[in-house]
Amino acid sequence: MPTDPPPPWVLTRRQEIGTRIRAAREAAGLTQxxxxxxxxxxxxxxxxxxxxxxxxxxxxxxxxxxxxxTALADLVRT
Known part of the structure; x- marks a missing residue:
C-alpha cells in the first residue's frame, strides 16, 4: 500500500464523489x-x-x- 499522500487529483475526485452522495441523499430526503x-x-x-x-x-x-x-456509476462517474 502506498504511504505517500495521494496526488491532488485524487482528492478532487473524492470530493466530487462525496458531493454526489450528499446531493443524492438530500434529494432522497435523508439525513446522514x-x-x-x-x-x-x-x-x-x-x-x-x-x-x-x-x-x-x-x-x-x-x-x-x-x-x-441509484447506480454506483452515477456516484463515481468522471
Whole structure:
C-alpha cells in the first residue's frame, strides 16, 4: 500500500464523489443518520465520505448506492 499522500487529483475526485452522495441523499430526503442505517454504516462514516475526509471502500460505495436506489456509476462517474 502506498504511504505517500495521494496526488491532488485524487482528492478532487473524492470530493466530487462525496458531493454526489450528499446531493443524492438530500434529494432522497435523508439525513446522514438515516442513510447510514440503510447502508449498514456508521453516520460518521457517511460524513467522512461526503466531505472527502476518508477513502471509501468499494463495498461502502456499493452499499450507499443501493441505499440511495441509484447506480454506483452515477456516484463515481468522471
Amino acid at each position: 443518520i438515516q442513510l447510514a442505517e440503510m447502508a449498514g454504516l456508521d453516520h460518521k462514516t457517511i460524513h467522512r465520505i461526503e466531505y472527502a475526509i476518508t477513502d471509501p471502500s468499494l463495498t461502502m460505495l456499493i452499499r450507499i448506492a443501493a441505499a440511495l436506489d
